[in-house]
Amino acid sequence: EAQVTQNPRYLITVTGKKLTVTCSQNMNHEYMSWYRQDPGLGLRQIYYSMNVEVTDKGDVPEGYKVSRKEKRNFPLILESPSPNQTSLYFCASSYRRPGGLGLTEAFFGQGTRLTVV
């Protein structure tokens, strides 16, 4: 079954304690991205990756890191979480259309609800 898997689904942590949210897809998608979703602010992109070892900042990258060492995995790292990073996080993946014609539809992971106290 084609899917994007995020872990954990729920996490409560304390300020400053490093954490990693994992994301894995089994569709051989080139493009992967991380979003956070907050009430009234919609989906905001944190980082994205066009392919292995190619990552770039989205709209709200401060306080986050990512890596793309393998095509299927795209972990999100919070080196020193703060309460303003409390949010619902989604990982998503898609194909890149040939000829530079953009992206196909995104498949989303189940979401990670993070609370930083």
Place this chain on the structure above:
Amino acid sequence: GQNIDQPTEMTATEGAIVQINCTYQTSGFNGLFWYQQHAGEAPTFLSYNVLDGLEEKGRFSSFLSRSKGYSYLLLKELQMKDSASYLCAVDAGNNRKLIWGLGTSLAVNP
């Protein structure tokens, strides 16, 4: 700048038809997506338009006018389970990322 506008909330009655509008201003255009998102869940893909006109998929249809920067999602024979947020997103081509609207929260009443 680049932006997408959608109504914040809409209400409709079970069995009726509802149209959710989306207007966009982007520097480029590689297509427009509609997603459905139930509360606390992940968005799921509904439709994609890249050429002008109507795309029909069961009870859901989506329309695009590139010259007007306008799209709508049409939901027919509404069911209670259609109560959700509907997100419009444009592949603007630049930086290879999607531009997202804030979503339209649809409430379907009996």
